[in-house]
């Protein structure tokens with residue numbers, strides 16, 4: 529259980545509350561194309577408003593790299609949040625984030641009002657956790673709430689620095705929920721506990737593999753990273769995505785799993801093509817691939833093997849697609865795994881990023897126990913690391 533103060537433990541009546549959210553939503557021509565993160569932030573905002581706080585919201589959006597970029601303004605977020613909340617969210621347009629406009633908007637607030645500041649990454653110091661900007665942010669409020677799980681793995685002014693200058697800090701409901709789900713899964717799982725790792729690279733998931741090998745009963749490997757494992761077992765993987773520097777490491781992990789009694793599964797068949805495009809002729813390959821072939825998805829035998837390994841699971845954590853799911857012809861393995869998870873009587877947790885996109889895109893979103901709003905943050909959590917944005921918050 530999270531041992532940090534939450535919004536249920538603080539009194540915000542009549543107080544200015546700076547609430548860091550993760551409004552880093554995809555935008556296309558000024559329109560928000562996926563508002564999952566806005567919806568996820570609503571319970572905390574509503575709670576602070578209901579308790580009579582004067583709520584100052586802040587977030588980053590994209591990577592403006594320390595400069596005001598109109599296409600990365602949070603203005604459209606203020607409009608949509610106003611609609612979702614049914615009350616005005618006043619946008620403090622301010623190129624310096626905490627400039628005269630923001631200060632004036634904050635000074636004019638009454639209890640229950642909401643102001644949204646401009647993109648925190650308009651300021652170069654934000655990502656460097658600089659003192660001056662941290663102090664400026666802190667000067668606006670008496671209480672700090674961090675509900676931005678998606679940025680909790682970053683020590684920035686608006687997630688960490690600001691807590692040096694505001695005495696009272698707490699996590700919001702989203703942060704609490706994310707950490708409860710991930711924390712319970714990793715540290716106190718109902719067993720069998722199965723983790724599924726896919727995606728492109730072994731190198732980016734080394735720490736996750738090592739940490740999870742200590743915790744899980746079964747570790748399932750798919751996606752591009754599987755070929756490095758297959759190669760380590762002497763299989764010809766043709767021109768598949770392979771990280772040659774990690775072949776020995778992959779062999780070591782398979783051996784370690786065996787020694788620990790963890791079932792570690794890698795694909796027994798693959799969907800292979802000669803060209804990397806959706807319409808390329810494909811075949812299912814069980815033995816070694818030809819030199820000019822590459823794997824783009826797990827094969828049907830592997831999908832069945834993984835379904836079998838998952839059928840009694842009581843806790844499942846999934847990060848990374850089983851194949852190149854963006855190409856419909858190679859999404860089958862990912863779809864099969866998503867279907868199995870959707871029907872399980874288990875806690876199913878999707879670790880953000882591509883896997884969350886895949887599950888939502890395939891229409892299985894509401895069948896999962898929890899879909900994390902933070903890909904990077906959930907990965908670092910699964911690596912066993914403490915998230916700086918959480919560590920900085922007052923203990924209970």
Ligand code: AMP
Pocket residue numbers: 726727728729732750751752753769823824825847848849850851852853854881882
């Ligand atoms: P990651 O960001 O590491 O989770 O990787 C996700 C990406 O891995 C997606 O864009 C997939 O298209 C890609 N991917 C999955 N399987 C393969 C594969 N067999 N070959 C190349 N890329 C893959």
